[in-house]
Every structure is written in C-alpha cells, then in structure tokens.
Amino acid sequence: SQQGEEDPQALSIQEGENATMNCSYKTSINNLQWYRQNSGRGLVHLILIRSNEREKHSGRLRVTLDTSKKSSSLLITASRAADTASYFCATESPGYSTLTFGKGTMLLVSP
Amino acid sequence: DGGITQSPKYLFRKEGQNVTLSCEQNLNHDAMYWYRQDPGQGLRLIYYSQIVNDFQKGDIAEGYSVSREKKESFPLTVTSAQKNPTAFYLCASSITWRARDSPLHFGNGTRLTVT
Numbered sequence: 297s298q299q300g301e302e303d304p305q306a307l308s309i310q311e312g313e314n315a316t317m318n319c320s321y322k323t324s325i326n327n328l329q330w331y332r333q334n335s336g337r338g339l340v341h342l343i344l345i346r347s348n349e350r351e352k353h354s355g356r357l358r359v360t361l362d363t364s365k366k367s368s369s370l371l372i373t374a375s376r377a378a379d380t381a382s383y384f385c386a387t388e389s390p391g392y393s394t395l396t397f398g399k400g401t402m403l404l405v406s407p
Numbered sequence: 408d409g410g411i412t413q414s415p416k417y418l419f420r421k422e423g424q425n426v427t428l429s430c431e432q433n434l435n436h437d438a439m440y441w442y443r444q445d446p447g448q449g450l451r452l453i454y455y456s457q458i459v460n461d462f463q464k465g466d467i468a469e470g471y472s473v474s475r476e477k478k479e480s481f482p483l484t485v486t487s488a489q490k491n492p493t494a495f496y497l498c499a500s501s502i503t504w505r506a507r508d509s510p511l512h513f514g515n516g517t518r519l520t521v522t
Contacts, residue, residue, distance in 0.1 A: 300449075327508050338411075338497055338513030339450075346508060384449060388508075394440065394465070395511060397449040 300328075300385040300398030308404045315372040317401040319385030320365075326388045328361055328368050329395065333382045342370075342383075375405045409434045413498050413514035420492075420521050428483045428517045430498035437503040439481035440511065443467060444495040453496075456481055457503075485519065492521045 303318045319328065327346045331339040345352045345361045345368065352359045358371040372379055382402045386395040411432045420426045432439065437458050442450040452465030456475040470489025475481050485492045495518050499511040 329510060331511075336516070336518075338413075338515045339499075339511070340513070341510035344508055344510055386511075394452055394455055397442075397451075399447065399449040 300387050300396065302383070302385055302398045302401040304401060305399070306402045306404070308406065309375060311375060311377055311405055311407050313375055313405075315375050315379070315403055315405070317370045317383050317403070319368045319370070319398055321368075321385075321387050322366065323389055325363075326390055328359075329386045329388070330357075330359060330368075330370050331384045331386060331397075333384065333400070335381075339384065372403075375403075377405050377407050379403060380405045411498055411500055411512055411514035413496075413517050415517060416515070418517055418519045420519070422521055423487045424521075425484055425486050426492075426519065426521075428485065428496055428498075428519070430481045430483065430514060431479055432481075432498075432500045432512075432514075433479060434500055434512060435478070436500035436512070437478070438501045439475065440499040440501075441465075441471070441473065441481070441483045442497045442499065444497060444516075450497065453483065485521075492519060494519060 300319050300321045329344045330342045333339045343354045343359050345359050356373045361368045382400040384400045386397045414429045440455040441453040451467050454473040456462040459478050472484045497516045498514045501509045
C-alpha cells in the first residue's frame with residue numbers, strides 16, 4: 297500500500313526559481329527518501345533523512361522532516377531546466393524491509 | 408561501471424503469452440526488487456528477494472513469478488494470468504535487505520505492451 301503522498305502533483309516554474317515539493321505519510325518511519333525520475337528512465341536516489349533528523353542538505357537540495365506532522369519537504373534551489381523530472385518520496389517503516397513510494401510530483405523547469 | 412541492466416527496453420507481446428523481463432546487477436547487492444509503474448502512479452512492489460534462492464511476494468504479486476538462482480540475476484515473468492500487464496517495470500537492488508537506511512539502485516526499466 298502507498299504511504300507517501302506528494303503535493304503538488306505537478307509544478308511548473310522558471311529557471312532560477314526555487315521548487316518546493318511536499319510529502320505526507322501515515323505511519324511511523326525509520327527514514328524517508330527522495331528519488332528523481334527522468335521521463336522513461338529509472339529512479340535515482342537523491343537524499344535520505346532519518347527519523348531523528350530534522351534537516352539535510354545535498355548541493356542545491358534541502359530536505360526537512362517533521363515527524364510530529366508526518367511530513368517532509370524537498371526544496372530545490374536555483375532550479376535548472378535539467379531538474380525537470382518527477383520526484384518521489386519513499387518511506388521505510390519499522391519492521392519492513394521494503395520502501396513504500398508515493399505517486400510523485402512532476403516538476404517542469406522552463407528556460 | 409557498476410549498475411543494474413534491464414532488457415529489453417521495450418517489449419511487445421500478444422495477450423495470452425508469458426513474457427520474461429531480465430534484470431542483472433553487478434553491484435554485489437544481496438537484495439533485489441521488482442516494481443510496476445503505471446502512468447501518473449507511484450511504484451508498486453511486485454516481488455522482492457532478500458538473498459539467493461529466496462523471494463517474497465510484494466503488494467501485487469498475482470500473475471507474476473520470479474526466480475533468484477544467482478545473486479546477479481532476478482528475472483520477472485509476466486504470466487497470462489496477469490489481467491493488466493501493460494506497464495513500465497523497474498528492477499532495483501540494495502546492499503542488503505536488513506540494512507536500514509539503504510537506498511535503492513534502479514535499472515532503466517522495461518516498457519511492456521500487451522495487445
């Protein structure tokens with residue numbers, strides 16, 4: 297069953313702007329991960345944040361996690377056309393050996 | 408370069424035929440997974456294998472079968488019993504199924520069309 301739900305479903309911005317995507321989930325987690333998928337390709341792991349962490353950075357990516365609200369956000373700063381892709385959150389729950397993915401946010405960055 | 412190779416990229420079959428999708432990895436990962444992705448949808452887990460000669464059903468295993476005879480290989484067979492087989496199939500691996508905080512590595516998928 298799908299646990300993560302991304303919001304918005306689609307986002308269209310101009311190059312240079314920031315993009316923020318949100319993910320909500322239902323049960324407790326060990327960690328939350330964000331993945332990117334370019335059209336017709338496999339997913340690529342971007343960043344992992346553990347349940348005891350509140351914020352994590354990787355290059356132009358910033359992820360926050362609020363376990364009290366069961367939500368996470370992914371911020372891409374100074375976006376580029378090459379950031380155009382679908383972004384998925386995935387949760388690993390205690391006792392489970394597999395990840396559960398949301399439906400994704402489709403990001404379009406126009407030059 | 409280490410990675411996961413899925414073949415073929417596109418596959419066309421007639422209804423009623425079984426078809427096998429290939430997945431090979433040279434990452435020396437213990438765990439392997441098959442996901443199905445439909446348009447506008449997230450990934451749904453079909454089968455996963457924690458170690459050689461072992462595999463478990465995921466959320467949507469009906470109409471699919473797998474084998475794990477070698478560490479490197481995890482082929483997926485889509486049988487004629489699968490009611491809606493047309494989809495994008497993704498294979499993934501991780502270092503070990505017991506490793507917390509272990510990200511998945513994905514292949515580039517096989518798009519199966521059944522008519």
